Amino acid sequence: MGTGHGRASPDWLALRERADAAARAPELVEQVRSHLPGRGLVVHDLGCGTGSMARWLAPQLAGPQHWVMVDRDAELLRVAATSALGPAADGSAVTAERRQRDITRLAPEELRRAGLITASALLDMLTDEELSRLVVSCAAARCPVLITLSVTGHVDLLPCDPFDEVVREAFNGHQRRRLIGGQRLLGPDAVDAAVDWFHRAGLEVLLRLSPWRLGPDEHQLQTQWFTGWLGAACERSPGLAAQASAYAERRLADAAAGRLRVTVHHQDLLVLPR
Secondary structure, three states, X not given: OOOOOOOOOHHHXXXXXXXXXXXXXXXXXXXXXXXXXXXXXXXXXXXXXXXXXXHHHHHHOOOOEEEEEEEOOHHHHHHHHOOOOOOOOOOOOEEXXXXXXXXXXXXXXXXXXXXXXXXXXXXXXXXXXXXXXXHHHHHHHOOOEXXXXXXXXXXXXXXXOXXXXXXXXXXXXXXXXXXXXXXXXXXXXXXXXXXXXXXXXXXEEEEEEOXXXXXXXXXXXXXXXXXXXXXXXXXXXXXXXXXXXXXXXXXXXXXXXXXXXXXXXXXXXXXXXX
């Protein structure tokens, strides 16, 4: 959302918002609360998209809050501007401003007022160089950093199909694709890379699992996720196309019949200041 390496549409973000909220690790929010200033919290939400992180987290934190919502995508920021936030857990006001910026180019001083930094579904879309710059800026803020829903590369589909693993490997290759200029996206390696960079900065990192669990009640999300997953795999490995059509027919029939269960594995990461 905030990097330019991949653009999420407002419709896709709206479709996944409920699953995102259900997946995020609540125990990390408990940790966040214990490290926040007493009053007047300023939250910088990096790669904010349409504001789903703020809609999820702001009502779980007490006291007045001001969210600085940062994304390079003007359309997503316009959608975010139409959404009311809060109130906070104790009824306090929650306000927001929007900034159109490339989050991988933030100077440390842009985050100096932050009492909390957040991001969601972001790390896999960064290169290692971009991640290292982002870590430097976040570390300089000396506040908690909560980054949720980073993909791990593991996907489980039930009932099983022999072609699942082939598609998974090709999709992960697409997530690690090389960009113009030679840099590779981190894809499913992003969490390990982030932990390494934050540890180098001398910071403590807590990890928790945050899987999407998509059953028949998430039929539309199941089918859109599956279509994008298979499409990216075929883009990476065009030789899959000969079998992909029959595979998609089987899987979409499972989804339509309410038989399909999908688990997309993520991890949430909380960085604590010194």
